[in-house]
Amino acid sequence: MAEVKIPAPAQGEVLVRNLWMSVDPYMRGRMNEGASYIPPFELGHPLVGAAIGQVVASRASGFREGDYVTSMLGWREAFTAKAGAVTPLINFVHAMDVPLEMFLGPLGVPGLTSYVSLFRIGKLLPGERVFISGASGAVGSFAAIVAKSMGCYVVGTAGDETKRAWLQSELGLDVALNYRATDFEQSLKNAFPEGIDLYLDNVGGEQLRMALDLMRDFGRIIASGMIDQYNDVAPRPGPANLYNIVTRRLRYEGFIVMDHFDLTETFQRTAAELYRSGKLKWVHTAHEGIASAPQALIDLNSGKASGKSVIRLGSSK
Amino acid sequence: MAEVKIPAPAQGEVLVRNLWMSVDPYMRGRMNEGASYIPPFELGHPLVGAAIGQVVASRASGFREGDYVTSMLGWREAFTAKAGAVTPLINFVHAMDVPLEMFLGPLGVPGLTSYVSLFRIGKLLPGERVFISGASGAVGSFAAIVAKSMGCYVVGTAGDETKRAWLQSELGLDVALNYRATDFEQSLKNAFPEGIDLYLDNVGGEQLRMALDLMRDFGRIIASGMIDQYNDVAPRPGPANLYNIVTRRLRYEGFIVMDHFDLTETFQRTAAELYRSGKLKWVHTAHEGIASAPQALIDLNSGKASGKSVIRLGSSK
Numbered sequence: 001m002a003e004v005k006i007p008a009p010a011q012g013e014v015l016v017r018n019l020w021m022s023v024d025p026y027m028r029g030r031m032n033e034g035a036s037y038i039p040p041f042e043l044g045h046p047l048v049g050a051a052i053g054q055v056v057a058s059r060a061s062g063f064r065e066g067d068y069v070t071s072m073l074g075w076r077e078a079f080t081a082k083a084g085a086v087t088p089l090i091n092f093v094h095a096m097d098v099p100l101e102m103f104l105g106p107l108g109v110p111g112l113t114s115y116v117s118l119f120r121i122g123k124l125l126p127g128e129r130v131f132i133s134g135a136s137g138a139v140g141s142f143a144a145i146v147a148k149s150m151g152c153y154v155v156g157t158a159g160d161e162t163k164r165a166w167l168q169s170e171l172g173l174d175v176a177l178n179y180r181a182t183d184f185e186q187s188l189k190n191a192f193p194e195g196i197d198l199y200l201d202n203v204g205g206e207q208l209r210m211a212l213d214l215m216r217d218f219g220r221i222i223a224s225g226m227i228d229q230y231n232d233v234a235p236r237p238g239p240a241n242l243y244n245i246v247t248r249r250l251r252y253e254g255f256i257v258m259d260h261f262d263l264t265e266t267f268q269r270t271a272a273e274l275y276r277s278g279k280l281k282w283v284h285t286a287h288e289g290i291a292s293a294p295q296a297l298i299d300l301n302s303g304k305a306s307g308k309s310v311i312r313l314g315s316s317k
Numbered sequence: 318m319a320e321v322k323i324p325a326p327a328q329g330e331v332l333v334r335n336l337w338m339s340v341d342p343y344m345r346g347r348m349n350e351g352a353s354y355i356p357p358f359e360l361g362h363p364l365v366g367a368a369i370g371q372v373v374a375s376r377a378s379g380f381r382e383g384d385y386v387t388s389m390l391g392w393r394e395a396f397t398a399k400a401g402a403v404t405p406l407i408n409f410v411h412a413m414d415v416p417l418e419m420f421l422g423p424l425g426v427p428g429l430t431s432y433v434s435l436f437r438i439g440k441l442l443p444g445e446r447v448f449i450s451g452a453s454g455a456v457g458s459f460a461a462i463v464a465k466s467m468g469c470y471v472v473g474t475a476g477d478e479t480k481r482a483w484l485q486s487e488l489g490l491d492v493a494l495n496y497r498a499t500d501f502e503q504s505l506k507n508a509f510p511e512g513i514d515l516y517l518d519n520v521g522g523e524q525l526r527m528a529l530d531l532m533r534d535f536g537r538i539i540a541s542g543m544i545d546q547y548n549d550v551a552p553r554p555g556p557a558n559l560y561n562i563v564t565r566r567l568r569y570e571g572f573i574v575m576d577h578f579d580l581t582e583t584f585q586r587t588a589a590e591l592y593r594s595g596k597l598k599w600v601h602t603a604h605e606g607i608a609s610a611p612q613a614l615i616d617l618n619s620g621k622a623s624g625k626s627v628i629r630l631g632s633s634k
Contacts, residue, residue, distance in 0.1 A: 029564075037534075037564045204559065217354070223563045238555030242521065246540045246571035247346075247354045253570075254563035 001291065007080050009059045014086060016069055017078045018053040019316060022104040023287075023296045023309035025137075025202075025225055037256050046074035047293075052089065052103055053078075054316060063088070066317065070103065075293055077313050098275060099282075100316065105308035106145075106280055107271050109257055110138035114200075115267040116260045117222045118143055121253050122198045124152065129192060131211055132156040134202035135173065136163040138308035139224055141283065143200050144171050146270065149279055155191045157184075157207065159303040166306070170281050185210055200224065209239035215248050223254040283307030318608065324397050326376045331403060333386055334395045335370040336633060339421040340604075340613045340626035342454075342542055354573050363391035364610075369406065369420055370395075371633060380405070383634065387420065392610055394630050415592060416599075417633065422625035423462075423597055424588050426574055427455035431517075432584040433577045434539045435460055438570050439515045441469065446509060448528055449473040451519035452490065453480040455625035456541055458600065460517050461488050463587065466596055472508045474501075474524065476620040483623070487598050502527055517541065526556035532565050540571040600624030 009015045027049060030041045041047055055067040060083030063069070068089040073079050089103060098107065105111065117139070118124040130147045134140040135156025144167070147154045156171075157179040158164045167176035175191040177184060188210055195216035201208055201223050211221065245252060274280040285305040287296040293311050300309045326332045344366060347358045358364055372384040377400030380386070386403040390396050406420060415424065422428065434456070435441040447464045451457040452473025461484070464471045473488075474496040475481045484493035492508040494501060505527055512533035518525055518540050528538065562569060591597040602622040604613040610628050617626045 037566075208559075223559075225563060235557035237557050238559045240552035240554050242525075242540075242555045244571075245569060246542060247573070249354075249570075249572050249576065251568065251570040252562060253566075253568040254561075255566050256564070259566065 006078050009057050009080050012060050012083055013080055014055050014060050014063045014069070014083055015057040015078065015080045016053040016071065016086060017056050018051045018071075018076065018313045020052045020101045020104055021075055021290070021293065021311040021313060022050040022108075023293065023300055023305075023311060024049060024110070025300060027297055028301050037258075046076060047297075048072055048074050050104055050109060051075075052100055053086075058083075068100065068316075070108075075290065075311075077290055101284065101286070101308075101310050101312070102282055104310055105138050105284060106142045106282055107268060107275075110308060111142045111271050112260065112264055112267045113139045113224055113257045114143035114146060115270065116255060116257060116263060117200050117224050118146060118198070120260060120263065121255050122200070122220050122222045124150075124198055126151045127153075128197035129153045129194065129216070130155070131188075131192070131196045131199045131214075132202070133179070133200070133207040133211075134158070134225075135167055135171075135176070136283075136306055137202060140200065140202050141167075141171060141281070141307055142271075144173055145274060145279055145281065148172055149274060155188070157188075163306055166283065170283075179207060189214065195219070198222065205236070209241060212239055212241045212244045212250075215244060215250055218249050219251075221250060221252040223252065285309045287311045289313065323395050326374055326397050329377050329400055330397055331372050331377050331380050331386070331400055332374040332395070332397045333370040333388065333403060334373050335368045335388075335393065335630045337369045337418045337421055338392055338607070338610065338628040338630060339367040339425075340610065340617055340622075340628060341366060341427070342617060344614055345618050354575075363393060365389055365391050367421055367426060368392075369417055370403075375400075385417065385633075387425075392607065394607055413589060413592065418601065418603070418625075418627050418629070419599055421627055422455050422601060423459045423599055424585060424592075427625060428459045428588050429577065429581055429584050430456045430541055430574045431460035431463060432587065433572060433574060433580060434517050434541050435463060435515070437577060437580065438572050439517070439537050439539045441467075441515055443467045444469060445514035446470045446511065446533070447472070448505075448509065448513045448516045448531075449519070450496070450517070450524040450528075451475075451542075452484055452488075452493070453600075453623055454519060455601075457517065457519050458484075458488060458598070458624060459588075461490055462591060462596060462598065465489055466591060472505070474505075480623055483600065487600075496524060506531065512536070515539065522553070526558060529556055529558045529561045529567075532561060532567055534565050536565060536567050538567060538569040540569065602626045604628045606630065 051071050055063050069086040071086045130152045132140045132144050135144050136158040144154050144156050154173050155175040156167050156173045157177050164176045164178045167173045177187050192214050196214050197219050199211040199221045202225050284307045296309050299305050368388050372380050385406040388403045447469045449457045449461050452461050453475040461471050461473050471490050472492040473484050473490045474494050481493045481495045484490045494504050509531050513531050514536055516528040516538045519542050601624045613626050616622050
């Protein structure tokens with residue numbers, strides 16, 4: 001934690017006070033060395049993540065005091081930056097008076113990640129059989145809601161009984177399972193007597209292995225993350241049943257949401273419609289104050305968070 | 318080996334004498350129990366595989382004595398069958414007077430397998446960087462020839478120095494490597510300083526792991542088989558670096574050639590053009606007589622065959 005002086009905005013700059021910061025699984029990946037799709041965090045520098053803030057002072061055209069903006073400028077309570085470094089939060093969804101922090105969850109990048117998984121990559125059709133691991137998380141829960149809303153059969157997993165029960169009773173999944181239960185593999189088989197058309201894989205590891213044995217011919221496995229392995233010190237062997245990819249003609253495909261920001265507005269229309277109809281159940285784990293951020297990230301990566309993890313830094317003015 | 322009496326053809330039947338039988342990697346897979354894309358071989362029944370034969374007697378319209386036909390009726394020297402069980406071998410490629418047995422190789426199903434891998438599944442573009450494992454085999458060698466002919470950079474592997482040298486000097490690959498060499502992994506890295514766009518994976522195992530670490534963003538891994546693992550008694554762990562599928566946005570897709578027979582004619586036009594221009598180098602391992610078939614299959618699965626493995630049963634009349 002460091003205290004810095006925030007300069008007054010120069011011409012073309014805005015001064016922003018953050019209200020909410022996002023805590024996301026990918027942040028753990030950025031703590032590893034080595035080349036990846038996004039540079040690793042640097043020691044001595046603030047962690048970088050999405051935030052929603054409010055303009056306190058503006059010397060940039062198009063930004064007025066009180067405007068809401070999103071940014072990716074590091075975990076901090078306030079900052080001064082060029083106007084180009086922030087994105088105004090003005091659209092038809094915001095006009096619906098949704099809680100601001102939902103723009104870090106189902107109405108933001110995690111929601112878009114689900115949307116890209118299911119549709120652009122997964123080419124999901126109404127009525128298909130969908131398996132979602134990590135279904136109580138920010139990405140998984142929105143995917144489950146969207147898939148259910150279009151008449152799919154949806155089975156999801158979570159790591160404890162509270163989350164499992166929430167998936168079943170609140171989200172209305174067809175089957176919700178605790179992947180830590182001793183009979184989990186058999187329960188998953190029972191849940192898919194006719195196999196899986198689309199597996200949205202947020203975790204990797206053992207659930208990927210089990211899914212490979214349950215995929216239907218021409219099934220799709222969409223890899224949005226592998227939270228199960230982010231804390232591994234040594235690489236863990238992959239599943240021994242990859243040959244199913246040949247015999248069942250599977251497509252196993254990964255993606256990075258940054259490549260798909262062009263879909264944001266289309267996705268937000270879907271999310272807004274779900275919100276309007278009362279189907280968009282939103283659960284989040286909110287921590288208070290910037291000092292809570294490190295523990296929030298640790299909790300998220302050890303399965304202790306439900307839904308989207310966020311840090312509240314202040315209230316709207 | 319069993320001797321049976323071949324009945325004279327009844328109305329609507331043909332009597333065929335086989336001239337060539339095909340020996341293919343997938344046959345090993347059919348010796349395992351359990352459900353797959355194709356039923357396992359049954360004990361006490363003949364092995365089933367592709368064959369080319371000549372009609373000896375016909376009581377079916379459209380078939381005359383001397384016609385060439387392909388069939389999938391089991392390893393046998395002759396048979397009587399309904400006309401619907403055989404396919405006449407009459408097309409523009411045959412008119413080019415190519416060796417008959419090539420219809421079991423680059424002009425047949427192995428060639429089509431390469432074609433589907435590269436184009437329908439792999440969506441290969443001219444100039445891309447291609448890695449082919451098992452490049453001296455029936456599928457790999459045709460893929461290498463086609464990819465080279467369209468200006469791709471092609472690196473292929475084989476399991477001994479003779480085959481490696483053939484890939485380099487006869488097929489004209491940019492780099493040919495022996496995967497059994499002690500410095501193989503480093504040589505593969507050196508061969509792809511800018512990474513791999515498309516990996517045609519005929520083998521699985523260690524070469525898949527190495528390729529995963531060399532794939533470029535948005536690369537495609539096309540799984541046409543896993544000959545490396547067909548003889549495994551216990552399942553072997555998969556690669557520990559599957560997370561590259563997410564970070565590099567990879568697509569890893571399998572297929573079965575039977576689903577793509579609609580492409581046969583389009584593919585054969587490509588093969589015929591390559592043959593006409595002298596680019597279609599054809600290497601095969603020919604065994605003599607039906608008694609040689611079991612050893613031919615063992616040799617193929619232990620890396621002792623070069624190119625397409627076939628059994629010669631007789632000569633055209």
